[in-house]
Amino acid sequence: MLYANDLACVKGDRPLFRGLSLRVAPGDLLRVAGPNGYGKTSLLRILCGLAMPESGEILWNDVPINRDRESYHRSLLYLGHAPALNDLLSPLENLRFACSSGGDKVDEDACIDALVRIGLAQQLDLPARVLSQGQRRRVGLARLFLEADRKLWILDEPFTALDVAAVADLTSTLSEHCAAGGMVVLTTHQDAPFAKAPTVLDLAEVAC
Numbered sequence: 001m002l003y004a005n006d007l008a009c010v011k012g013d014r015p016l017f018r019g020l021s022l023r024v025a026p027g028d029l030l031r032v033a034g035p036n037g038y039g040k041t042s043l044l045r046i047l048c049g050l051a052m053p054e055s056g057e058i059l060w061n062d063v064p065i066n067r068d069r070e071s072y073h074r075s076l077l078y079l080g081h082a083p084a085l086n087d088l089l090s091p092l093e094n095l096r097f098a099c100s101s102g103g104d105k106v107d108e109d110a111c112i113d114a115l116v117r118i119g120l121a122q123q124l125d126l127p128a129r130v131l132s133q134g135q136r137r138r139v140g141l142a143r144l145f146l147e148a149d150r151k152l153w154i155l156d157e158p159f160t161a162l163d164v165a166a167v168a169d170l171t172s173t174l175s176e177h178c179a180a181g182g183m184v185v186l187t188t189h190q191d192a193p194f195a196k197a198p199t200v201l202d203l204a205e206v207a208c
């Protein structure tokens with residue numbers, strides 16, 4: 001379970017939010033909402049341990065995340081808002097690199113299956129620089145099929161640039177992860193067709 005208690009965040013000299021607490025239990029899908037610049041990405045990076053809050057603490061299974069970062073990061077998959085691709089590498093090479101740098105053993109056939117499943121069968125060997133924005137997004141999202149054993153998925157704008165069918169597919173994948181006892185925290189500015197509406201945390205309510 002992920003638990004954040006009384007978080008405050010300051011960027012530069014500007015306080016973004018304070019008094020923010022949240023709890024994400026197995027099966028939960030939490031949508032972090034709020035206008036541009038209210039701190040959604042900042043919060044997700046804090047929850048991942050990539051940035052420090054001004055105050056407050058974050059616990060994973062009752063242990064502060066900075067006390068056992070390795071175990072926390074083994075349970076976590078974070079996809080940032082911009083697909084981090086090397087333009088010179090193919091989708092397959094990018095996916096293998098992303099998985100191996102995350103510490104996972106990389107099975108080439110599984111990577112190919114994941115890319116085919118996400119709709120990139122025709123683009124497996126193209127350099128990433130020629131991919132469309134939606135295809136670039138899909139390369140990153142293919143990790144979801146490879147890392148389902150990571151309980152907590154933290155996803156920044158995962159629906160951006162996806163077409164209607166891909167949005168529906170991703171919605172199903174996220175729902176299935178939660179139904180299997182996983183947890184999802186995401187940001188999005190668009191409505192996605194979840195069968196069960198996510199819990200919403202609106203940063204406008206804790207903004208400074």
Ligand SMILES: Nc1ncnc2c1ncn2[C@@H]1O[C@H](COP(=O)(O)OP(=O)(O)OP(=O)(O)O)[C@@H](O)[C@H]1O
Nearest residue numbers: 011012013016034035036037038039040041042043
């Ligand atoms: N290093 C920094 N120094 C100063 N300000 C920063 C820094 N990093 C982020 N900010 C500011 O913090 C605010 C929150 O940024 P953040 O990316 O978390 O917002 P967001 O809610 O995710 O926005 P969007 O909906 O546009 O993606 C913005 O006003 C941004 O300019």
